[in-house]
Amino acid sequence: MKIIERSIEPGKWRYGFARDLPGHFIAGVFIKGLRNRPWPLWQVGVEEFKQRFPHDTDTDRPPAVVCGTPSMWMQQGTNVYLWPAPTDGWTLQVRMMEK
Numbered sequence: 640m641k642i643i644e645r646s647i648e649p650g651k652w653r654y655g656f657a658r659d660l661p662g663h664f665i666a667g668v669f670i671k672g673l674r675n676r677p678w679p680l681w682q683v684g685v686e687e688f689k690q691r692f693p694h695d696t697d698t699d700r701p702p703a704v705v706c707g708t709p710s711m712w713m714q715q716g717t718n719v720y721l722w723p724a725p726t727d728g729w730t731l732q733v734r735m736m737e738k
Contacts, residue, residue, distance in 0.1 A: 640666070641735040650706070652724035654731060657717040663735035668712045668719060671730040680721070681711040688713040692722055 643659055647670070656665070669677035683691075688711075709721040709729070719733065 641737075643733045643735065644671075645731045645733075647709075647721075647725050647727075647729040647731050649726050649728060650724055652709075652721045654719045654721075655717055656719060656733065659733075659735065660717050662738055664738055665714055665719065665733055666736045667734045668721075669732040669734070670709055670725075671732055672727075677732050680709055683711050683713050683722075685713060685715060688720065688722065692720075 641659070641663055643656070645654065668680045668682070670680060671677050691711075706726045707723045708727070709723060709725050711722050713720045713722070719731075721731075
């Protein structure tokens with residue numbers, strides 16, 4: 640298992656993992672707060688994500704209404720999308736397994 644941690648910038652909801660994915664697939668996404676405990680996020684499919692997220696996923700910023708603590712994620716290609724967009728500086732932990 641390969642674990643990658645990145646600092647979350649408040650308001651940023653799209654993270655790329657192109658250089659980390661060859662030979663691996665994303666098994667889980669977690670956020671870590673001040674107590675350094677990983678909190679699992681719920682994975683949703685593209686259709687459910689688009690229902691909750693009413694605009695095109697190619698834009699840079701989500702609507703201001705959907706900001707808070709991330710609770711779910713979606714993978715599209717080499718990108719991971721968080722919903723809602725984070726308002727605080729968390730740590731994003733991605734766990735990858737070999738194919």
